[in-house]
Amino acid sequence: MKQVRVLLIDDDEDDYVLTREVFNQISPRYELSWVNSYEKGIYAILKKQFDVFLVDYRLGKGTGIDLLIEAINSGCEEPIIMLTGKGDLAIDEQAMNIGAADYLVKDEIDPSSLDRSIRYAIKQAGSVKALKASERKYRAIFEQANDPILVSDYSGRIYDINTAGLKFFDYERSEILQLNTNAVFSNAVDAEKFRELMESNGSLSDFECELISSKSEIYYCSLSSFIQTDMVNMEEVYHTIVHNLSHRKNIEEKSVSLGKMSISEHIAKGLGEEIRDPLSSVNLALDELAADSSIVYNETIQSYLEIIKSNCDRVNQLMQNFISSTETKTLNLQRHNILTVIEEAISEVQDLIIGHNIKLTTEFHQSEQKVLLDKPKIKNALVSVIKNAVEAMQIYPKMIHISSSSDGGMYEIGVEDNGIGVDPKDHEKIFEPFFTTKKRASGLGLTHTQRVLTTHNGSIKLKQLAQGSLFLIRIPIYHEGTLWF
Structure with missing residues (x-):
């Protein structure tokens, strides 16, 4: 039978004698020891040499309550049973x-009540120790998890979040614990669903x-969650693990984009060949007609021929622009300071910005x-995006804000305007060839920009704002050996 080591902490020797009796x-399995002061009691508790402590309420220098507080604050896990000379409900509670x-x-x-109290206290302490060990293990896994x-x-109340979660959502712990989970869902429909x-399936x-x-920052994620009962607060809580799928989604989008570009290039070249021959024949016929002696001096006919020829040339140029916007050309890659490239692009459209009385701010x-x-391709892409922002604004005050930042090996450039924005139903179309909502626009500018950035292993995305639009351009800071040509 395992001995149970009991320590009585009591400054009265007579009480020790009575307790020993x-x-x-x-049962002989109890081994009773005794110390007669507060200091010796705390020392014995810290040494962890006993299984249970009997502590008198009055200890001279301090009370048993003081000792209990100090012992618990020092990490004592062994059970402490309080003893007093008379019943006092306040002290008990x-x-x-x-x-x-x-x-x-x-x-x-x-004897019976003391034996029962000690047995229950030891059993309860064992359960608490096991629970704390489990909590420490869970906490270690919780804090060290990468996800x-x-x-x-x-209700959406946030009880806890691990270190990876704080970094992911970019909040301080005190901040996010004041929020509702609705604040971390990009849209309310996902939060409600x-x-x-969770409530229907558990x-x-x-x-x-x-x-x-x-x-x-919006992240495309996959959530895995389960319900657990919080035994302390007796409430059901959701434990939710967040898997960031943004990288995978970006790869999928890039793959789709590359596929579209390949198809566009094939169509453009085929269409160009099909149109070039008829246009050449039409132009040749126009030249022959214009030189015909019977109409050479007929100004009306000659003016009509000029109109036809001018429009043929325009169709030809439009076709050339289309082919150029879909062609995959070899990149002349060199190291450049990106700020210099941005500043040169702004300088190129400075007159346009001033002419439209636009307030330009940079950060x-x-x-x-x-x-x-x-450099020339990226600069032209930036110029195209800035021009797009200029054309999007119709009401004063007109404002454009261009910003840049560096994050995770990528350099991000933001071009924000306070214009009319893009209709949500058109978001997926704005990078398609010939799509435009503007008068006298070819609809090839953003198509060409997307192709240039894709070939640099970068990207361009539209972010709709409450007023206006924000185009986010991302370029790898250094990606040697992995560029797509």
């Missing part, structure tokens, strides 16, 4: 609230949705780090 009437295993009145102690983990409830599925896997960070990330790119 009670133990003599109980205070001791139990602080963490005492039990509370006994000395005059009412008998964000969020603990919330049906998530709650409905768990879910691979729930795909868009989440948003404190800086309004650049100052960096000497150079980017591997084809």
Whole structure:
């Protein structure tokens, strides 16, 4: 039979003698020791040499409550049973609230009640130790997980979040604990559907949705969640693991984009060949007609021929632009300071901006780090996007804000305007050849821009704002050996 080491902490020796007599009437498995001061009691607790402690409420220098508080704050996991000379409900409740295993009145102690109290206290302490060990293990897994983990409830209240989650959503812990989960869902429909599925199924896997960070960065994610009962607060909470699929989605989008470009290039070349021959024949016929002696001096006919010839030339030029916008050309890659490229692009459209009475503001990330790119192509792409912003504004005050930042090996350029924006139904079409909502526009500018950035392993995306649009251009800071030509 395993010995149970019991320590009595009591400054009265007579009480020790009485307590020892009670133990003599109980099972011999108890081994009673005694210290007679507060200091010796704390020292013994810190040494962790006993299985259970009996602590008198009055200890001279301090009270048993003081000792109980100090012991718990020092990490004591062994059960502490409070003893007092007379019953006091206030002391009883205070001791139990602080963490005492039990509370006994000395005059009412008998062998049976003391044995039962010690046995229950040890059993309870064992359960608490196991629970704490499990919590520590869970906490270690929780904090060290690479994926964000969020603990919330049906109402959306956030109880906890791990370090990866704080980094992902870019919040301080104190900030995000004040938020509702609606704040991290990009749209309310996903948030509501998530709650409905959780309540109906109790768990879910691979729930795909868009989440948003404190800086309004939108991530395409997959959520896996399950319900667990919080035994402390007796509430059901959702444990949700966030898998960021943005990289995978970007690869898929890039693959689709490359596929579209390949098809566009094939169609453009084929169409160009089909149109070039008839146009050449038409132009040749027009030249012959214009030189015919019977009509050479007929100004009316000659003017009509000029109109036909002019429009043939326009069709031919439009075809050439289309082919050029879909062609995959070899890049002349060199290292350039991206800020210099941005400033040159702005300089090229400065007169246009001034002519439209537009207020231009800039906010650049100052960096000497150079980017591997084809300078003329990237500059032209930036010029095209800025011109697009200029043309999008119709009402004063007209404003354009150009910003840049560096993040995760990518350089991001933002071109923001306060124009009319893009109709949501047109978002997927704006990079398609010949699509435009503007008068006298070819609809090839953004198509060409997207192709240039794709060949640089970069991207261009539209972000709709409450007023106006924001085009985000991303270019790798350095990606040697992986460029697509």
